[in-house]
Amino acid sequence: MSENATFQIHYFSTASAYTGKSTERLPAPLPVARLFDVLEERYPGMRKAVLGSCGLSVGDEYVDLDAELGVGQSSEGRVVIKEGEEVAVIPPVSSG
Amino acid sequence: MDNLDGTCASLRQRITETEAQLARLREELQDAERAATAAKAKSTRWPMEDEEYARYGRQMIVPQIGLPGQLKLRSSKVLIVGAGGLGCPAALYLAGAGVGTLGLVDGDEVDVSNLHRQVLHRSANVGKRKVDSAIEYLRELNPHPTYIAHPAHLTPQDAPSIFAAYDLILDCTDNPATRYLISDTAVLLRKPLVSASALRTEGQLTVLNNPPLPPGDPSGGPCYRCVFPRPPPPTSILSCADGGIVGPVVGTMGVLQALEAIKVLTSPPTPPALHIFSAYSSPLFRSIKLRSRRPTCAVCSAQPIVTLETLQSGSTDYVFFCGSVSPETLLGPNERISPQEYHKSSSSSFSSPSNPPIITIDVREKVQFDICSLDNSINVPISTILSSSSTNTTTNSNPDNNPPPWLPSQITTSPTSPIYVVCRQGNDSQVAVKKLKALGLDRGGRRIVDVMGGLRAYKRVVDPGWPEY
Numbered sequence: 001m002s003e004n005a006t007f008q009i010h011y012f013s014t015a016s017a018y019t020g021k022s023t024e025r026l027p028a029p030l031p032v033a034r035l036f037d038v039l040e041e042r043y044p045g046m047r048k049a050v051l052g053s054c055g056l057s058v059g060d061e062y063v064d065l066d067a068e069l070g071v072g073q074s075s076e077g078r079v080v081i082k083e084g085e086e087v088a089v090i091p092p093v094s095s096g
Numbered sequence: 097m098d099n100l101d102g103t104c105a106s107l108r109q110r111i112t113e114t115e116a117q118l119a120r121l122r123e124e125l126q127d128a129e130r131a132a133t134a135a136k137a138k139s140t141r142w143p144m145e146d147e148e149y150a151r152y153g154r155q156m157i158v159p160q161i162g163l164p165g166q167l168k169l170r171s172s173k174v175l176i177v178g179a180g181g182l183g184c185p186a187a188l189y190l191a192g193a194g195v196g197t198l199g200l201v202d203g204d205e206v207d208v209s210n211l212h213r214q215v216l217h218r219s220a221n222v223g224k225r226k227v228d229s230a231i232e233y234l235r236e237l238n239p240h241p242t243y244i245a246h247p248a249h250l251t252p253q254d255a256p257s258i259f260a261a262y263d264l265i266l267d268c269t270d271n272p273a274t275r276y277l278i279s280d281t282a283v284l285l286r287k288p289l290v291s292a293s294a295l296r297t298e299g300q301l302t303v304l305n306n307p308p309l310p311p312g313d314p315s316g317g318p319c320y321r322c323v324f325p326r327p328p329p330p331t332s333i334l335s336c337a338d339g340g341i342v343g344p345v346v347g348t349m350g351v352l353q354a355l356e357a358i359k360v361l362t363s364p365p366t367p368p369a370l371h372i373f374s375a376y377s378s379p380l381f382r383s384i385k386l387r388s389r390r391p392t393c394a395v396c397s398a399q400p401i402v403t404l405e406t407l408q409s410g411s412t413d414y415v416f417f418c419g420s421v422s423p424e425t426l427l428g429p430n431e432r433i434s435p436q437e438y439h440k441s442s443s444s445s446f447s448s449p450s451n452p453p454i455i456t457i458d459v460r461e462k463v464q465f466d467i468c469s470l471d472n473s474i475n476v477p478i479s480t481i482l483s484s485s486s487t488n489t490t491t492n493s494n495p496d497n498n499p500p501p502w503l504p505s506q507i508t509t510s511p512t513s514p515i516y517v518v519c520r521q522g523n524d525s526q527v528a529v530k531k532l533k534a535l536g537l538d539r540g541g542r543r544i545v546d547v548m549g550g551l552r553a554y555k556r557v558v559d560p561g562w563p564e565y
Contacts, residue, residue: 010377012374013295049331050332053327055323060383060384062323062384062387066390066392090372091328091332092275092293092327092328093299094270094271094293094333096180096268096269096295096336096350
C-alpha cells in the first residue's frame, strides 16, 4: 500500500453545502468508526450540524452506522475504508 | 380605474360560476359514461373496454407489463401524499398508466411560486385547493380512474384510516415529521411505500417496506427509520421556498416514483436500494444497496416502540421527534427596527458627525442578492459569517486588530456609522447582529440593529414594487 493511498469521498446535499465541495480524497485506510472524527477535524461543527443524521455508503453498500459507531444494541461492524474505495455521505433530504 | 376593476370582478365572478356549473356537468357526464360502459362491459368477453386497449396498448405490449400488468394497475389503489413538485408528475404518469384509484392528500392551495414545477397546476388555478386543481387536470388526461381528494394535511390521527383503503403509498411530501409518519403508518398497515425527495439540484428515491411483511419479520423491506434513524437537526432543514429547487430535478424524482410504483404493482420485489440523483455531478445517478430491516428499528423490528396505538394516541410525537424551529427572536426590542424606520434612516441624505451615514448589510446568499438588492447595501452572506465562526471563537476581540475577512471595510473606516442588517425574512439578520456584536463592533455606542421581518416585510409596508421571488 502506497504512502499516498487515498479514498474518494462524495458529499451530498447539506454535507456538500457544509464542506463547500462535492468530492475530495482522504487518506486510506480508515475505519468507518474514525471517519466522522476526521471530518469533524477538517470541518468543525459538522458532526452536530450534518453528520448526526446522515447515512453513509462504502463502495455501493449502505453502512450500518449505529453498529460502526457503537450506538444502540448492534455490535457487528468494524468496516474499514480501503484505498481507492468510494464513500458517500448521504444526508436525508426531506423537501419535495 | 374603479369602473374597470368592477368589470373585472364581475367577469371573474361569472367565470367562476360558469366553471362550477361546467364541473358539475362534467361529473354528471362521467357518471353516466361509467354506468354506460359498466353495462356494456357485462355483455363483452374482454376484460377491458375498447378504448382502454387503444389507450394503454403502447405500454401493454412491453413484456414487463402485458395484459396481466395492465389489469393489476387497473385494480390497484394508490395514495399520493403531497400534490406538489413530486406528487404532480407522479400522479400524472400513474393516471396516464391507468391506475384504477388515485387518492391525493394535500391541505395547501396553489401558489404562483409552485407553477414552475408542480405541473398539474395552471395559472388559472392559483388560490384553488391543490387536490382539486390536480384532479381537474388528471380527469381531463384520463377519465377512467377514480380520483379521491383528501384536502387536508396528513395527521397521525387520520393517516391509518386514509392509508387503509389503498394498496401502495407514495411519499411526495416536504418535511421530516410527515416522512416518518408516512413510513410508520405504511409499516403498521403493511403497505409498500415509494419515497422520494428533492432540493436544489439533488434528489433521493427509494422503495421502502417492500415486501410489506409484518413488523418483526426480517424478510420485509426496510423502512424510512431503518435508512435514516435520526432526523436532521431542525435548523439544518431547508424547504424548497428557502433553499430553492430546479423544476426538472423534482420532476425527475416524481416521474421515477411513478415508475417504481408501476414496478411494485406489477412485478415481484427487488432488493432495496437508495438512488441519489445529482443534476450537476457525473454520473447523474448513484445507487446504494440498502441493508435489510434494522434489528433495532423503532417500528419494523420485533421490539417496536411505535405502534398504531402510540401513533394515534399522540404518544409518538413526530413534531417533538423532529424538533421545530420557532421563528427566531434572538434580539431585544432596542436591537431591532421596523422596515418603515429603516426606510426613513436610509433615505435621509443628510449626514453629519452626529448623524453619520448608515451601513446596510444584506446577509442573503449572493444568488438572492443578485436578483434584487437595496441601494447602497453590501452583501455578506450568512453562510460566510457562520462558517468563519469556527475559526474565530474569541468573543469581544478587537476587530480593528484582526477583522474577519468578510467584514466590509466601511465598518472599520466609519466606526460610528450605525449598521442595519437585513435578510429575506428577518431570521438570519438577527443571527448576524449577534455575531457583529460578539466581535465588539458595537463598542463606543455604535448602533447595530436588524430590520424586522426582512425584505418580505419591507415589501409589505414600504415598497410594494419590491420583487418578491
